[in-house]
Amino acid sequence: MESFFVDPKNIRNGLAKIEGEEYHHLAHSLRKRVGERILLFDGSGKVYMATITKITKEYAECEIINENFMLGEIEAEIAVAQAILKNTDRFEFAIEKLTEIGIKRIIPIITSRVISPKSKIDRWQKIILSACKQSNRAIIPEIDEPIKFDELLEISSKFEIKIIFHESESTEFKRGFLFDHLKKIKNANSIILAVGPEGGFTEDEISKAVRFGFEVVSLGQRRLRSETASIVGAGVIAQFIFANLKRKEIEDCRR
Template identity: 30%
Template sequence: MQRYFIDNQESQEHFTISGDDSHHIVRVMRMKSGDEIICVTPNGRSAVCQIEEITDEMVVANVVKWEEETRELPVHVVIASGLPKGDKLELIIQKGTELGACEFVPFTASRSIVKWDSKKAGKKVERWQKIAKEAAEQSHRNIVPSVKEPVSLKQLIKLADEYTYKLIAYEEEARAGEASVLSATLSKMEKDESLLIVFGPEGGLTAEEVTLLSENGFLACGLGPRILRTETAPLYALSAVSYHFELLR
């Protein structure tokens, strides 16, 4: 059943859908009155709804039943990615959303090949957020992860005060055979606590960046014995979190 995130909730009995989602329902999915969809509120509640009315500008759907099940991870995982080149960040956002990330924070790292253009920031972040929304709909999430505008490493460190645990995925730790920090961190985490994990761009983080992060409460960890690409490492970490909290228990 097709899923739509609704920006506002005016009633417990029905939803009014407009804009791109209305166009998708009518023009892409070719739905009609009587068809059912799932509507998700801004606070993460979802309801099976039946389309009641279709106009040129909106779709009105009546609530059939509210769902109790949630498909969210029991902990909040934030992915901080050193700006990679090409469309790698789009892949991280899309697949990371499918795997349960709640937020993405790109940052400019010393080895980032891409130079952030603040003049194009609005359109770029808007596209990233759209990718997250579409991936959340496809994977039947209850929330759409937020995507931040890229920050500096120092700004990232300031933002990190908001999170319960802070890790650095560092390839040198993987080479050294470190295998306990991520596991130990997940074992300590309680429901609704948050975990920020920092990943470097192509070429990884510099020793100076790792030192600065470590001095500000981050722990360096390995992600298994193999060296992973910048777009693979966040997906590995999210899969490990899902296994620990959703499959192992």
């Protein structure tokens, strides 16, 4: 079932009004008709099942059948600090897939190996909104303006669990596998994952991150592209937290 974004101010008295690009997508691209059921989300956590009752030349009106809150969302805040990539298509692919996975915040970062990055925040937000609709998200993830690596280290104090992915064999710092960190993640309320650009983080950046409380983690024997590491790492953690939550719900029902 297709999902559409609706501005919260356009939901009143059990009716929702869809305007702008979302209306054009509904009426012209997908050619929806009166009587069809769709999903609506307002970006803040509310998800609605609705029936289309009216389609005009400027907007569509829907009757809300039922309402859910944070449907399919995990409680923990997972943020991914993704280095901006030279290949913009790969960076945007990472943003899209991280949104589908369930990440709540994406922080583009500028590292030593990032060259002349440009902020495309408007385009990135459109990619995120499209991915939200495709994956039936209840909220729209935040995406920050790009920040420097040292700024990331400063704001990382807000997170309980801090992980930086790195494949170097340096003996300067201990490196564990993601599987070994899952028990620590189990009850965490906030997690930040840092992923480097093409070529990875420098040894100096890793050393700085360790001093700020980041744990250095490997994703295995394969040398992964940056966007692959980002998606795999975030995906494993999101699924682990979701599965753990469902396990608790089942156990509570049995008591």
